Each structure stands twice: as C-alpha cells, then as structure tokens.
Amino acid sequence: MPPSVSSATFPFSLFKTRITQVKNFSRAKALTSSSGKCYYVDENGTFGEKGGIYEVDILKRDGTTYLIEVKSYAQPKDVSRFNHTCYVVSKVLNLEKPVKMMVVNVATGRALERANYLGIRLIYGELT
Template sequence: MREMAEAVKLLASYMREGFEGTFKILEKHSQLLEEHSKLLREHSKFLEEHTRILEEHSKILEGHGRRLEELTRAVGELKVAVGSLGRRWGRDLERTVLELYRHALEERGIEPGRVEKFIYTDVDGRFYRRGARIEVDVYVHDEKVYLVEVKSHADLEDVEWFYEKAGIVEKILGRKAEKLIIVAVNIDKEALERAKELGIDTVYGAVIE
C-alpha cells in the first residue's frame, strides 16, 4: 500500500509539473500573440497614415494637373489673341483654336486634325455675288459634312454671316450639312443666343456680356 501511495504521489507530481509546464507554454504563446497583435495594430495605423498621405498627394497632383491644363489653355488663347491683334490670323492660328478645344470637338465626332479649308470663288455669281470668295472649314466623316467657323472673337455679325454662308456652301456642294459649328475663344452673349436660335452648335472659351 505504501508503494502504491508513493506511486500515486509521484504521478500527481508529474501531472502537476506537466500542467504547470503546459500553462507556462500557453502563457508564453499568449504573450507572443499579444505582441504580434500589437505589431499588427501598429502596422495598420502606419498603413492608414501612409494611405492618408497618398490620398492627400493625389489630390494635390490632381489640382496641379487641372491648373496646368488651365494654364495651357490660357497660353493658347493668349497666343490666338496676340496673333489676331497683329493681323496674322491665318491657318496656323485656326489650327491652334481647334486644338485648344479638341476634347469638345471630339465629343461632337470631329477630329480637329482632319478639318480642311474649303474655298470657292463664285466667278459668275451662280451661288452668291459675282466674284465673291466663300471660305469655310469642312469636316467630312461617314459621308456626313460638318461646316465649321473658327474665330478668335465671334460677334452677332459673324453668326449671321456663317449661317448665310453655310446655306451657300450647301448649294455649292449639293448636300445638306449634318451640323454647323462655331469654335471661338470668346463669343458675345447675343451672338451665342442667336446661334442657338439658328441651330448652330458652339464651342467657346468665354462668353462676353
């Protein structure tokens, strides 16, 4: 009996030591997990801060991009204005205006680089006055004709003349234009309103009151 008691006592001692060892291991693992969780929380905060900084930088870059685009357009419009004042308004400046508003024109199905100058001299006065020179920009796509008038500053008289001129060109070409478009850096308010009345589409930088 004594030997059995000693054996039970020894077994109990082993079990106690085993449990204590297991508890120590579990406690150590729990401590490691807590440390890992702490590191993950710190990393998460670090990533959140970096994400916030990147978002702020993206907003700043987006703002710079918009300002650069506005500056580019302003420089282009200034170039047009200076050229117009210097009486050097020609095909190169017309191209500049078309490029300035490329996006708006492309939305209307027009490729600025493919807009061509149409010039007709009515020698015998068949379509207009004898000897009159008719000049307008033309864009042809999918057998559709678009007539375009490019101006540095479009006023009421420009709108009226373009509408009349478009009718003459349609007779010369023997076909109806799909759309009439005025592209101008600046347009007078009354000219813009008249263009709407006549069904003329307008692309412009600013409206002059």
C-alpha cells in the same frame, strides 16, 4: 502629300482645295475621315456679290459632314455671315443637313442667341 478625297464624295472641282487625310483616334479601321479648307468664288454673283469668296473648313466623318469656322471673337454678324457661307457651300456641294459649328475663344451673349436661333453649334471659351 496625303491622299485626297474622291470627287465622287464631293464635287471638289468647284473649289480650290487642300484636302488631307485625318487620323482616326477614337475608332477602329472602318472609320473614314477627311478634312480640308475649301474656297468657293461666286463668279456670277449667284449667292451674293459678284466675285464673293466663301471659305469654310469641311470635315466628313462617319457619314456626317461638318462645316466649321474657327475665330477668336464672335459677334451676331459673324454668326450670320457663317450661316450664309454654310448655305452657299451646302448648295454648291449639294449637302443635306450638314452640322454647322463655330469654335471661338470669346463670344457675346447675342452671338450665342443668334447661333441657337440659326441651328449653329457655338463652342466658346468665354461668354461676354
């Protein structure tokens, strides 16, 4: 099992996580990267419905934290939901200005407009 990220970096005890070490392909040894899929269960309904589950991929590289969603198709409601998930995760983990990214195969034009409005980097293969 790969080493996990120190809890000094993030309070991962709040999450059921699987953290893995990422190989550094482009830079020398000083670079530290880690990634993982994190789940947060809002048991008290603090951010939405009671028992709501928030799932996001987190990548930390060069001191920057990326919150990532990968989907096959994105509509405006998917972008809005991801933005809310980023808000919740940022509050729980006390993240300052994480980079929000959605990687999709197909996106609608309205989803792209919504992502730009919310400050989300939308990476897509095809725009419909």
